[in-house]
Amino acid sequence: MPAPCQGAGWWSTHAFRRSAHHGFVRLLPLRYGVPPAPQPPSLLLPDAPALIAATHGAAVLLTPDGELSTLRARDAVEALREMGPPILVHAPAMAKRLGISSLPGAYDLLELFAFALPAQPAPPTPRGLALALDLPPPEDAESAAALLPEIATEILRRLARARNAQPNRDAAMLAARLRDAAHWPWADAVLAALGQPKARGSNDGLKVWRTLAEWEEAAPAPPPSSLPVTAAEARTRLAEILGDGAEQRPSQGDFASAASMAFAPREVPGEPQLVLAEAGTGTGKTLGYVAPASLWAERNGAPVWIATYTRNLQRQLDQELARLYPDPEERRRKVVIRKGRENYLCLLNYDEAVSGAMPARIVALALVARWAGATRDGDLMGGDFPGWISELFPAGAISLLADRRGECIHSACPHWKRCFVEHSIRRAQTANLVVANHALVMVQAALGPRGGDGETGAALRYVFDEGHHLFDAADGAFAAALSGAEMAEVRRWLLGSEGGRGRARGLRRRLEELLPQYPTLIPPLDHTEQMARALPASGWWDRWEDAPGDTPRPGEDFLRAARAQVLARTAEADPLYDAEADLHPLHEDVPAAAAALEEALQRLQAPLKHLEKLLNEILEDPEQELETGDRIRLDTAARAIERRALIPLGAWLAMLRQLREPPPEPGTRPLFVDWLALTRREGRDIDAGLHRHWLDPTVPFATQVAAPAHGVLIASATLRDNSVKRDPEAAWREAEARTGVQHLPNPAIRAALPSPFDYANQTLAIVVEDMNRDSPGQVAAAMQQLFLASGGGALGLFTAIRRLRDVHARIAPALAEAGIPLYAQHVDAMDSATLIDIFRAEEDSCLLGTDALRDGVDVPGRALRLLVFDRVPWPRPSILHRERRIHLSGGRPTAYDDGIARHRLRQAFGRLIRRADDRGVFVLLDPRTPSRLLGGLPEGVVPRRLGLAEAVRQTAAFLASPALPPG
Known part of the structure; x- marks a missing residue:
């Protein structure tokens, strides 16, 4: 050899x-x-x-x-x-x-x-x-x-x-x-x-399910106590978590003291103890609120739900909790990560994949099997499942193993007692801390026991970390869409896979074990299946131009009318981008199509309500001697019908009824914003529909989530717009408006802790003023020179995917020649979590990304030393934004836009400095940047307007030297 x-x-x-x-x-x-x-x-x-x-x-x-x-x-x-x-x-x-x-x-x-x-x-x-x-x-x-x-x-x-x-x-x-x-x-x-x-x-x-533990039902938990956590106790718990010899951060103790006020007993129903707390980057806010939260949970026998915005942030928070519970087994008992069902490995999907596995898929399934035997909670999306496994195999090899389409059959599943989701739901009921995301918390609280997943509804105590995202999270959670995709999803859930393809089980399959015993369920089930065919069938997007046939298709006819209105009312635009149009005045095709669809949905709603009523009557009938399995199946079916069919049908009918009403008078403040939209992919129209959002989505958040709780802490590093320096009260009022606190009867306790970092000496902020931001070549050249000047460790942020891809293609060869690896969202065959992990590990790599990387990403040290924005991140022009700009801006629409852009810049800037010894350069490649936007950067940061050549020189000098170069 x-x-x-x-x-x-x-x-x-x-x-x-x-x-x-x-x-x-x-x-x-x-x-x-x-x-x-x-x-x-x-x-x-x-x-x-x-x-x-x-x-x-x-x-x-x-x-x-x-x-x-x-x-x-x-x-x-x-x-x-x-x-x-x-x-x-x-x-x-x-x-x-x-x-x-x-x-x-x-x-x-x-x-x-x-x-x-x-x-x-x-x-x-x-x-x-x-x-x-x-x-x-x-x-x-x-x-x-x-x-x-x-x-x-x-x-x-x-x-x-x-x-x-x-x-x-x-x-x-x-x-x-x-x-x-x-x-x-x-x-x-x-x-x-x-x-x-x-x-x-x-x-x-x-067959990994053979070795997995089964969950067991336990007696209902006793009612929780209402014992408070004092400020002194919160500080003591914080000191215990940090341990001897830990870095002393007085502001962290102050934050723990302020957070403890959210854990005082509630005095009046509907009036939770509210704390609105801003803690600058580096304060240590996570352990600051974990200290009183964990103490309250232990003392009172109920979990505290900690909500954050993204899966990546959930993972980061879970890692922080290792400080509180170093032993992995103890942490598994006392900390539960909760996500939507679509994030977890579905053992039934996996079982069916194993049964019909082709040799090409066996390796992927084997790696999933190895992971499933070792995983903490079965989370495929952002948990302990390495995201890069999915990237090694053809699309869908891993993702289709999760319940991505709501096909769970609950107690009818042979693996139900081993189900990862059911395990996590039950563990959450006895845990001390439940780490969830904003969307799950809002949906669960809004649906309550109707949720269909065995959840118990709202929690008593919430901590909303990254609280500046509450507006956006509520906007998504409480919105409704009467679109082709949404209607087809309900049809699929009711009828199952049509044409013999797919594994989706319809409502009949979910009830099939009950039908012989309870034949009264069969007529409304038959009627439901007949009426469900009014909803769009698979491939509706290929029938836009088809003439109406002999068989009425109310769902597809409405989509066709909505598309006609959007095309008629919008300017000729790039076919690669989505389009939208105001609802009024209605196109001539829309009223008749809407009326026919409304009638069809009512005909579908009636047998579903009857079916739900029969299921509940069987459950409540004292003459019925139900086996435990049958009782669970009946209850699960009734709740699933409510959540998966009746709730969306009710929302759609309300939206269609609104079309019969005269349009609101111009200038009238609406409760909802309705519009028609057309969705496009690669130049093709693939969906259309009617969309409805709350004008102010913090209203349902405040009334349905916060008000029933006993205590709510909303924390963030950027709650306030700190450019409003001359009027701190105005800054707090704006923060309360963005978080929904203004809709609650009790005023919030306010707390603000500054960052301990010396931004004036640790950072350099530059606006490049001698380039054309609309020239792809100039933007690419600027990023290339800056990335080379920093020697890597650079994050480039874009407000459009197309520009990102164009810049990547232009600069990749030069960076490669310099030995600097370049990665990019929407280019590399990796998800954002994997790209962030690589960027964090490869200190001299560069990464291009969009909104997902703008905030909530923790990359300490040299791995992130340069952040470059391609342009000011203004809010995207849309009908929804237009209405909010008019009605939520207090008569200052320009200031409303400025506040959003300023907040995004501040969040991005916060990625640069994560530790006391970090140094970083922040660059905006947009000469049009108004100076008023830069007032949102941390105190002490004085942006410089420079030509590109000087910006490159100062970037290299600043990062190479421990001292600031002369201005």
């Missing part, structure tokens, strides 16, 4: 000797002081090249002979044809960077990591894997290529050490199945590490 590459640590260890074995290199023996297995574990590594697609157009290759070389992408591809599949990280991304469609047979270290170390986090890059495995991270592409075999060795070592642990009971059976059915490249290496090279494969290894 040729001599290995010098310095590649995996060859140099004295514990191993090498021998050729079926294209692998065997490193023997490997013993760890555990009871001997039938055969000692060994390390069997592929005798394959290691590949790093270092940049666009170039690659680094470590040959099996130990030769390290940098090649053009096409030369690397040619070399691989001779040497065989390589060891690499993230095969689809590597293929894309090499300019080819795929790398079949590659030894993807991500697949090995996910199999051997399931439910463990790791950014999907060589550096990210090295950090996750406690290996020295590579400094460049060459050292990364040399490190790949050592990463494989360490993963297999860890698998061998844990081979007798419970989670690995079926690992050999599963790996053998992958070897036999899918020729998985890593199968032999995994089996060798497990000490079972001749294991027999079986599909039983995929």
Whole structure:
């Protein structure tokens, strides 16, 4: 065997000797002081090249002979044809960077990591894997290529050490199945590490539900107490969480004291204890409110619900709670992450996927099986499931395993007692802290016991972190849409898959076990199925131009009329973008189509109400001796009919009835804003419909969510518009309007804690004034020069996806030539969470993104040292924004727009400095930026208006020196 590459640590260890074995290199023996297995574990590594697609157009290759070389992408591809599949990280991304469609047979270290170390986090890059495995991270592409075999060795070592642990009971059976059915490249290496090279494969290894625990019903919890948490007690708990020797932050203790006021006993129904608290970045607000919240929950025997805005923020908050509950098992009991059902692995979907799995899908299902046996809560979307697993396989291989379309059959499911969602619902009832998102909290509180998911309705105590997002969260949660997609979803839920395709179960399938016992359910069920056919059927978007047929289609006719009005009333615009039109005056086709649809929906509503009534009557009939299973099925069906059908039907009928009313007088403040919209994708019209939003969505938030609670804390780093320096009271009033506090009878307790950071010396803010922001070439050139000046660690933010993609295409080659990796939303085959993980791990990479990356992303240190906006993030012009600008601005529409833009800039600026030793540069590539918007930046920051060349020089100088360059 040729001599290995010098310095590649995996060859140099004295514990191993090498021998050729079926294209692998065997490193023997490997013993760890555990009871001997039938055969000692060994390390069997592929005798394959290691590949790093270092940049666009170039690659680094470590040959099996130990030769390290940098090649053009096409030369690397040619070399691989001779040497065989390589060891690499993230095969689809590597293929894309090499300019080819795929790398079949590659030894993807991500697949090995996910199999051997399931439910463990790791950014999907060589550096990210090295950090996750406690290996020295590579400094460049060459050292990364040399490190790949050592990463494989360490993963297999860890698998061998844990081979007798419970989670690995079926690992050999599963790996053998992958070897036999899918020729998985890593199968032999995994089996060798497990000490079972001749294991027999079986599909039983995929049947992970066999090993999952079942939940059990418990007695109802006793009523909670109402004992308060004092400010002194909150401070003491905070000190306990932080531990001895922790950094002293007086403002954090002050924040905990203020937060404790939300946990005082309520005095009057409908008047919760309200605290509105702004804590500048670096205050430590998370542990500041966790201290009184956890103490209140322990003392009173009820959970506190902590809500934040995004899944990524939920994950960050959960990581912070490890400070409170360091033991993972204790944390699992006392902290529950709650999300919508569509986020979790559905065991029935997984079961059906396993039953009909083709060889091409078995590897994906096997990695899910390994994860499902180790996961904390079964969360596929942002939990402990590595998001990059989905990126390694064809679209839908993983995402379709979740209940993305509301197909849950609850107690009729054979896996119901092991269901991850049902587990989390029950654990939340006895937890101390429940970490949810704003949308789930609002929907649950609004629906209450009608929710259909076993939830108990509103909580007693809420903490709304990222409270500046409450307006937007409520806007989505309390909106309604009478669109093709929404109507087709209800039709699918009622009728199931039509035409013999898909696994969707209709209402009949959900009730089929009850129908023989309760035949009175059959007539309204038959009637429901007949009336549901008035809703749009699959493929309605391809029938826009069809003439009305013999069979009435009220749903599709209404969509066609709505589309006609939008096309008639809007200016000729880019067909790639959505369009919308005011509801009044109505197009001539709309009234008749709306009336026909209203009548059809009423005919559908009637049998559904009757069916729900019959189900409840059976449940309430004292003569019925119901088995527990039947009672659960009946109750689940009744609540599901309410939530999935009757609630949307009621909203749609109210919207259609409004069309019969005369339009409001101009200038009248409406309760709702209604409009017609057309949805487009890639130049095609794919949906149309009538949309309704609350003019002020904080009204239903205040009345349905906050008012029933006993205490509510709303916290954020940016609650107020701090540009209103001369009138602090006005700033607080605006914050109360954005959060809905003004709609509650009790005034809120206000608290404001400044950031401890020295923004004047830690940051530099620049507005580039000598460029045309509307020129894609100039924007790309500016970003390129700034990214090169910072040496990476740069986040570019865009207000439009098209501009992002254009800039990415223009600057990628130059950054690649400089050795700076560039990643981008809507370009790379990765979701935003994966991109953020990579950006955080790769200190000198650059990332392009849109709104999702503007706030709520925590990237401390050098990994984020430059933030560049392509232009001022004004609110998007729309009918809804127009009406809010008129009616919610207090007669100052320009100030209303300014406030939104200023808030977005402030949120983005907050990404730069996350620690006391961070330094960062903030750049706006928009000469039109009004100075009044820059007043929202932190105190002490004085923006400079510079030409591009000087901006580049000052950026490089500021980031290279601990001292500010001269102004």
